[in-house]
Amino acid sequence: MDDNRKDSDDENAYEYEQSTLEKAINILLCRGDLAKEKFEAKPVTFLQLFRFASRNDKFLVAFAILLAFLCGIGQPMMNIIGGRMANVLIIYDKYVGNNEFWNAAYENVIIFAGVGVALGVVSYVQVLL
Known part of the structure; x- marks a missing residue:
């Protein structure tokens, strides 16, 4: 040799x-x-990572990215709604003697609960994917 x-x-x-x-x-x-x-x-490039993925796999990845985006939006929304609720509690002088305080507080609580439930569902579905 x-x-x-x-x-x-x-x-x-x-x-x-x-x-x-x-x-x-x-x-x-x-x-x-x-x-x-x-x-x-x-x-390899990012797109080459998915060359062997089926159409269903690509759909699930895209759907999971969308759900992650929605979860990311949900967290700042909770802060904004919490700030609105704090404003209702801090500025109580204009609500004295009428039901505006309760209506404003209930509105914020319902929105807060709705966003919380939606975030829980979206997060759960995202983890399942």
């Missing part, structure tokens, strides 16, 4: 580098050692 001849595996060996964006993200996340690292295999 000739020692000067390269193995067939070595002929195809090539080191792939990360893109500039990936390097910047690694540096921002204090992973500078990963920014300098080279790969033996070519990394």
Whole structure:
């Protein structure tokens, strides 16, 4: 055997580098050692991750992303509704002697409960997917 001849595996060996964006993200996340690292295999793109997925799998992933988006919107909504309820409780002078206080409080409580139930259902369905 000739020692000067390269193995067939070595002929195809090539080191792939990360893109500039990936390097910047690694540096921002204090992973500078990963920014300098080279790969033996070519990394796949995001869309290539789903090349073997069925149409049903792609639908479920898209639906789960939509539900995650709705859960993300629900959390700030709870803060806004809680702030509205705090305003009703703090500014009680204009509600003295009439039922406006109770009506405003009930309205906020019903909205608060509705958003809470909706968030619970959406979160539960998201976990099931």
